[in-house]
Amino acid sequence: MTDPAPDRLASRHRTRLADRLxxxxxxxxAAWRAAVLAVPRELFVPAFFRRSDGPQGTVWAPVQPDTQGAxxxxxxxxxxxxxxxxxxxxxxxxDADGPVGGEPTSSSTLPSLVVRMLEDLDPKEGARVLEIGTGTxxxxALxxxxxxxxHVTSIEYDPATAARARxxxxxxGYSPRLIQSDGLKGDDDGAPYDHLIATCSVRTIPPAWLRQVKPGGTILTTVSGWLHGSGLARLTVGEDGSAFGTFLPGTVSFMIARPHAAPDLGDFSSLLRQPAEERPAHHGQEVFQEWVPLFLTQLAAPKAQRISTRVDGGPWLVHTIDVGSGSFATLVPSDDGFRVRQGGPHRLWDDVEAAIDAWKAAGSPPQSAFTLTVxxxxxxxxxxxPEGPSWTLPT
Ligand SMILES: C[S@@+](CC[C@H](N)C(=O)[O-])C[C@H]1O[C@@H](n2cnc3c(N)ncnc32)[C@H](O)[C@@H]1O
Incomplete structure (x- = not known):
């Protein structure tokens, strides 16, 4: 007979988690509470990495029952x-004997965000849901x-992750339809769905999702990009391949869908050596630290990436670089804020500042004041x- 004590302990943990959420x-x-009480999260994370930030950067230490204690x-x-x-x-x-480096590429999302999104999705009895990003x-399982x-289909891109999740x-004890594939293509075979929920983010809504969700159905996904601005959008699908919705409150971000990940910047030194115009900046590096300004920066420079450089102990320079068009904007700290150097065919920082000024002129509303029309x-x-400015998502 197995010892029931660990099960009782896990069950107490689940009750405490549900109470906290x-x-x-x-x-x-009550329905989602019942799911949290029933699904043993320990089965899905038999081992994971614990983050630690030190002088050498971020490292990840493996946490497993046999090394850390059950x-x-x-x-x-x-x-x-x-x-x-x-x-x-x-x-x-x-695979790791001790702390290792690397960017996270799969995870079990924090339960409060998972249940928040499930509550936002609000599928009714009998609804069929397509999930993108099975992860663990x-x-x-919830x-x-x-x-x-x-009633559940889930797609995971990464073969090893998909196998572990299965x-x-x-x-x-659950038997959803599990697919290992690129979730941006969705699932034509199982369509139409009542709802689609993505636990990876996208730069634009994939056309397949619009085809595969019924008119009146919902798509719940984070829209993000290469500058790491992010917003959780809930869209209602229309009759004609369109969709409309708003961004929801909160600071929600997910790892970006792998085919939408930023390309390698490569050697950008000659790009930065182009002739440039310099002027005082109205908005400086703070735009990258605040949630809505970062989202706006992303919208205004949708194909740009950010990178910081420093020469011989000098100040950190923050470059916003659009390799495709060969444009850049470099923020240089000055005595009274920042100066900006811009080169290439587009004045990227002019567009960023125009977006932030328009938002400020509207009273700096929260992200829920933004809509997405597809x-x-x-x-x-x-x-x-009334005079809302708008931005096109990148293709
Ligand atoms: C944050 S994790 C998902 C968390 C998961 N829902 C859970 O509860 O454990 C994001 C997952 O999306 C997957 N992913 C990334 N791009 C994808 C794509 N194009 N299609 C399907 N899955 C993708 C990643 O491999 C990763 O496992």
Whole structure:
């Protein structure tokens, strides 16, 4: 007979997690509470990486029951934290003897965000949902508990992650349709769906999603980009391949869908040596630190990437670079703020400042004042004021 104590302990952790999520107001319904109480998160994160920031940068230490102790591991499994499960597109906790570097490429999203999005999606009994970004499978399992496995399809890009998720979901006793593929192509075979939820972000709404969700159905996804601005959009799909919706409150971001990831900047030194115009900047590096200004910067310079450089202990220079058009804007600290040097065919920082000035003139509204309209020919984010400026998402 197996020892029931670990199960009782995990069950107590689940109750505490559900209570905490309810106290934050993000878990709002009895149906999703029942799912949180039922799905054992420990099956989906048998091991994960714990972040630590030091003088040498960020490293990730593997956390597993046999190295950290089962109780410590289980307690961390039930924290309301994102647990990173893969680095650099292929390094898993079991591969590492100690702390390692690398960018997270798969994770179990923090439970409060998972349930918040499920509450925002609000699928009713009998609804069929397509999830993009299976990850560990935890959110897939919550949906299976609520809707039934035959109502859930989930797509994961990464083969190793998809295989691990399949094992965990099956062990937990659920049987959704699991597909290892590029979720940007969606799932023609299972369409039409009532809802689509993405737990990776996109630069633009993939056309396949618009085809595969029923008119009146919803798409819930973060829209982000190469400058890391982000917003959670909830769209209602129209009859004619269009969709419309607003951005929801909160600071929600996800790792970007792999085919939408920024290309390598390569050697940009000659680009920065082009002839440039310099002037005082009205807005400086602070735009990259604040949520809505960063989102606006992203909208105004949708194909740009940001990189910082420093020469011989001098000040950090922040470059916004659009390799495709060969344009750049460099922010240089000055005595009274920043100066900006701009070169190439587009004055990137002029566009960024115009976007931020228009938002300030509208009273600096929150992200929920922005709408997203998607048609077969264009995707446009608009500041929903009488004279609201708008920006086209990149193709
Ligand atoms: C934040 S994780 C998902 C979290 C997950 N829902 C959970 O509860 O564990 C994002 C996942 O999206 C996957 N992903 C990235 N691009 C994708 C794409 N184009 N199609 C499907 N999955 C993708 C990543 O490999 C990663 O596993």
């Amino acid at each position: 309810e106290a934050t107001g993000l878990l709002r319904s 109780d410590t591991w289980l307690e961390e499994v039930y924290t309301d934290e994102t647990l990173v499960t893969q680095l650099a597109g292929g390094v898993h906790p079991g 499978g935890y959110s897939t 949906m299976c508990h609520r809707l039934g496995g035959d 094992t965990a979901i099956t062990t937990a 048609t077969p020919t264009e995707q446009r984010v608009r500041l929903d004021t």
